[in-house]
Every structure is written in C-alpha cells, then in structure tokens.
Amino acid sequence: MKLTEQEQRWLEDYCNETISADEFEKFQDAMEANAELRRAFRKYLSIDAGLRQGSESVQEIGLAWSSPEPGNVVALPGAWKWVAIAAAGVMGIFFATRPLPVTPVADASDKKVEPSAQGFGVLTGVDGAAWESHPELAQGDLLPAGEIRMTAGVAQLELFSGVTLVVEGDAAFEIHSSMEMSVVRGKIRANVPEPAHGFRIRSAEGEVVDLGTEFAVNITNGKSEVHVLDGEIEWYPNGAPNKKLMKKGEALRWTQDGALETLVAKAGSFVGMRELNERLNSGRSSRRNVWLDHSRRLARDERVVAYYPMSQPGQWHRELYNEARETEAATDGAIVAAKRAVDRFGHADGALDFSGTGSRVKVNVDEELSSLTLMAWVKIDSLDRWYNSLFLTDGHELNEPHWQIMDDGRLFFSVKRREADREKKLWDKHIVYSKPFWTPAMSGKWTHIATTYDTSTYTVTHYINGKQFHQEVLPENMQVDRVKIGAASIGNWSEPTRNDAKFSVRNLNGSMDEFAIFSAALSAVEIAELYESGKP
C-alpha cells in the first residue's frame, strides 16, 4: 500500500512518541476506517521491533561477556536473557532481568497535569501561503515539528528565541529549535535580535551562524546564496576547514560542484518583515471590507433578533448597539467592566475583552423563538474556569438556553426543560456537548463558533469555524418547542435572585468582536458563509 504523506508522518510520530494529542485522535480515526493503514502500521512497528532487538543483542552481548556474574546480568536482551535463565533454571531470576520501573504509572484520578503545547515558534503572518506538508496550518498556529513544505506565498515565523523569519515559497525547511533550522530549498530572510545571536541555518552545503542582525539565504538545487543585509555572519561550508566571516553588504553564491562567487548583497531580492506587513494589512483590510458588506446585510436579515458587532464608533460609550434592523425584540447592550480590545482584523477598540472578573454585556431579548442560532467570533486566551461563558440567560428558568465552553474545551448548549428533582435524579435539561475543540495551542486565535437548535427535529448542531463539529437530537423527554431568553449576559452569567455579593466566576477569559442571535436554525451552508465572509 502506498501511504499518503500524512499517514507516513502519523506512523513516524507515533513510533517516535512525538505525536500530538490532536494528531493522535485523527490517526486513530483513520486507522479505524482503513484496514490497509492498520496493516502498514503493524509492518512499520515490526521494523522498529526488529531494529530494537538487533541493537540490544549487539550491545548487550558485550555486556553479558564482561559481567563477572553471568547468571545475574541486568537487562539481558532477547534470547540471551533466556539462555541465562535456562542455565539458572530458577523462576525468580527471570523476572529480575528487566530493570524495575523507575516511576510507577500514576493513578489517573489524582493526576493534575500542567497544560502543555508543542512547538518552537508561531506562524504570525501568512500571505497566500500554501502548505503542502500541513494543509491546515493557519496564522497563529504553533509551528509543527518535522519538515514543513510551502509551495507558494510568503509567511512570517516568529521563534521563541526572538528570531523573525520571512519565508518565500517554494520552500522546504525544518525548525529544530528556536535557535536552529535547516533548509532544503527556498528563500528565507532572518532578523536576529541580540538575545538570539548565534541563530543558525543549515543547508546541504554548509551552515550560516548569525552574529547579528539580518541575513537571507536562497537555497536551490543547483546553486545557493547567502546575503548579509545587516551586521555579520559566519559561513561554515561543509567539508572546508575554515569558516568565513561575512559583513554587511557581502553575499556569496556557491554551486553544487563547489564553485564560489562573491556578490553584493541585495535586500530587494527577499521579502522583508515590513513589506510582508504591508501586504498583510492590505489583505486584512480587504477582508474587513468583505465582512462589513456582509455585516450590513446581516443587520437587515429578518431572522436576526439581536446583532452586536463590537466595532462601533465611540469607544467611551458603555452601550453596545443592537444593529438588528428588522425587529425591536432585543435591547442595546450595557457594557459592564469589559474593556475595548483589538478585533480580529487588527483594529484597535473593535472587540470587547471579558477577561476582567465581572465583565459582561447585559442584554434583554423579549421574544419567544421557535428555533435558534447563536453565533460569535471569539478569541479565547485560556479556559481556566469550569464554565466559560459565551451567552447565558440570567439564572436559569424554563425554556432558557445556556451557551458556554467547558474547561476541557467542549462546547456546551442546553435549553431548560423542567425543574430538576435531585432526589429522584431527574435532570432539568439535556446538555449537548461537542468533543473538545479548543486546546492551549489555539490561545489567542480568533474562532467562529455557532450553535443551532431546530425545534422541528429537536436537533442541536455545533459548528466551529464554519464546519459542523457535533450534532445531536434531544431525547424525547427533554425536547423544548419554544426558546425564551429575557435578561441575559454576553460573556458571563448573572444570578439575579441572589442578594449576597458572592458570585461564580464564569466570565470568558478572552475577547469577542461579534455576536448574533437568529430566530431560526441556520443551515450548514449559511453557517459556512457566515464564517467565510467574516474570517480575518
């Protein structure tokens, strides 16, 4: 069977124990569906097993010979171990032949693991980049391990050391650490600030070490170049005994056969950070214009009950206008504690940041809805509360919806059906959870979230970034025909009946720049369109 690159990478990463939790899920799904992949997987691991066994015998035959007590050798490999046991003829020994586990497996229930993410940097800017190796790679993502192949476009990478790279496709490269990368082909311009001096780029022909502050390489099959745009670098050609110090304005070209040529450095041949930034800004503002057009149409959609785009003029206002034009069902919002923040198009004051405790926008929606769609653009910084609010009605009365995110990244939607009876274990509602959609690696990225509730089929559907993510039909005893909202909060939960000052911390730790309520369950196509016309 011919494996796809993705499948091959899964096998390798699983085998190396470097596969991420996300990829592991996808890998499992693919394996379940594909018997040929399972077969290839077993074959691959059997090669790994063979390698391991071979290696053990080489090393440990040596060990066994050199040990003074042959019957007592620790960790004798494979068959050799058994020879020792047979000679001893005592059961006790063969269980002592493997070292005891150093760390016992902890009980899952008492294990609190610090959240972690993987990568040496972040993809901070993308202009028309097409990723052959990682088709889903998007701005704001952590840089994946392994070879990254980009067929076209320009991308900006910021490594945790402080190095900024501008890469032009067609390029193939790998980030080995925040201080080292290797390049198979492509144009790369590196800006290296003082804390990151010593950053190196390796290629098949040699290695460039930066001594500060800006240089560029252009690696191709036939010939390659390095240009020093500012500061100094050291060039270590493979196989040559001496390094070469190069200063600002110098450039070097070498060919496969080893011929060297000195040139003058040309900054103009490489896209720089500034140029890319200008391109990105114009791209963003043209996408913002697309969204503005769409936003105006949305305001006039008769199914829109409440519509709060948060980029409204007058940042000192503590009111958030409801821009829905066709109904008067919802009030303007009252902004409480939430601060103005940068929106998804990079505009200052176009979003609201709910991270301060107590932050919310209070609204009132005075219309019973037969079906419902809730839609928001959010940037989640972290999910550090049990419940992370998107939109919740005050308290929790009959027929009222609650929409929030659990601390493990699952989306939560419910409509209250009846009063709970805890003694009889009768619940008040059926909660429709998605599987987790959010991980710490998505921190700070703008995400489009939508949930629809269709009362004709009692179906709840969750959408993430325009794609259906989870769908479930409410059980018969939990179906609700009409949804009520009334007093409610965006980004938090209010408990109106309580007089004491203590309250649950449920505010969203992040920002929102658009929120809408529809009196209908939008179709998958419409949700996808909302996402496409609004994505930054």
Add this chain to the structure above:
Amino acid sequence: MPDPESQQYETFVELFARYEGDLRAFVRSLLPTWYDADEVVQQVALVAWRKFDQFDPSTSFIKWACVIARFEALGYRRKLARDRLVFREDLMAKLAEEAAEETEERKSENAALEGCLKKLPAAQRELVTMAYTPGTTTKELANRAGVKPGSFYMRLNRIRKVLLDCVETTMAQEGTA
C-alpha cells in the same frame, strides 16, 4: 502452575525465547511505548507459564501467546493515566485480532530485515544501536549525538523507511510478498 524443575519448563523457555521478539513486536503495536510493551511482555511470560498446562503443542505457540498478550495489553491499558496517548479499546482489539493473522508474514519480514540491516552503512547502524539503548530517551540521545531531537527523529525515520523498502524488495524477490 507446571513444575519448574520439569522437562516442560525447558520446553517453555525454548518456545518463549524463540518467539519473544515477535511477541514484543505484537504488544508494541498495541501500546504507546517500548516501556509499556516490556512491562506487558514480562507479565505475559508469567501468565503463559502458569497456563502452559493448557497449551496444545500441536498448535501455534505464538498465536496462543498472542491471545494472552492481547488480554494483558487491554488490562494494562485500563491502568494507564488518561492523558497517555493510547489507542481506543475497540481499535486496540481490532489491531490485535488482525495481527494474530499475520504472524507468518512477520516471520519472513524478520528474516529479510536481518539481511537488510547488514547492508546498512556503519554510521546509520551506529545511530540505530544508540537509538534503542534501553532506558534512555531519544531526547537524551539526540543531545549526546549533538543534534536536535527533531533531526535525530528525522534520521531514524529515514533509516526505518530504507529498511522497510529493503524488506519489501527482498520479500518480493523471494516471492513471499
């Protein structure tokens, strides 16, 4: 449990020794790391010896041992911390079931691999030997070898790929593939 002093014990040791590698590979294909696989194989050795009375010598030892290993692996899986990347139970069962049918194929692959390993250049051979030193992590090894883990893995991936291709070519030539 059979008598450790008996002729049966020698038979068991002989059989287990012959198939231990295959068994280890089988368990490794179900569990996330070699450490886990070693733990389980050790347990399988104990259980298999206890039940050796029930083994019918006219049938396949490796298939019999794989059935035990499958149950031990499933049991071990349940004890693993929840954040470990371990296969879902139904997938694990499926993998185990199918693997038990492939023991002959594995055997000819192993034979081919031996030949392929000999063709491996010395430097790669050394890397492989280093990579599989028991009790060390690839990260430590990468540090020792003076390369970043990423490129260490990449080299290992390449070597495995080369060997896999070699094994497949060898088997095709011998008409067993």
